[in-house]
Amino acid sequence: MTNVPTRPDPVVTSDTQFFWEGVEQGKLLAQQCQECKAFRHPPRAMCPGCNSLQWDAVPLSGKGEVYSWLLPRHPLVPDFESPLIVALIDLEEGIRLLSNVIGISPDDLDNGQAVEVCYAPTKGGKAVPVFKPVARGAQS
Numbered sequence: 194m195t196n197v198p199t200r201p202d203p204v205v206t207s208d209t210q211f212f213w214e215g216v217e218q219g220k221l222l223a224q225q226c227q228e229c230k231a232f233r234h235p236p237r238a239m240c241p242g243c244n245s246l247q248w249d250a251v252p253l254s255g256k257g258e259v260y261s262w263l264l265p266r267h268p269l270v271p272d273f274e275s276p277l278i279v280a281l282i283d284l285e286e287g288i289r290l291l292s293n294v295i296g297i298s299p300d301d302l303d304n305g306q307a308v309e310v311c312y313a314p315t316k317g318g319k320a321v322p323v324f325k326p327v328a329r330g331a332q333s
């Protein structure tokens with residue numbers, strides 16, 4: 194086991210630039226529509242609910258629960274730790290993120306597991322949001 198990060202750096206686009214700038218400051222941000230106040234993720238130019246192009250980047254609590262997850266078995270995903278838990282995370286704000294869960298054995302992970310965001314370093318000195326288990330109702 195090495196401590197040198199091997200994860201690939203995030204791919205930043207004009208739509209996702211605010212998200213990754215937030216991550217660099219330790220913040221998990223999402224777009225919130227200025228018209229109907231709906232959160233949306235992944236980032237995109239237009240609100241799927243009301244077609245507004247006006248939005249704010251709003252900090253999220255980083256808390257949520259595992260909606261579903263899987264373990265890629267073959268082929269293994271290069272440059273990621275193994276076992277790699279790939280999970281859909283339902284955040285408190287009502288949006289769903291595709292991410293990884295760390296700090297728990299796949300044998301112990303169930304859907305509905307309470308999780309909170311943390312940040313995994315990448316090989317280029319960046320970071321990506323991942324999630325770790327928390328006891329339900331625990332204060333952090």
Ligand code: ZN
Pocket residue numbers: 226227228229230231240241242243244245
């Ligand atoms: Zn809207």
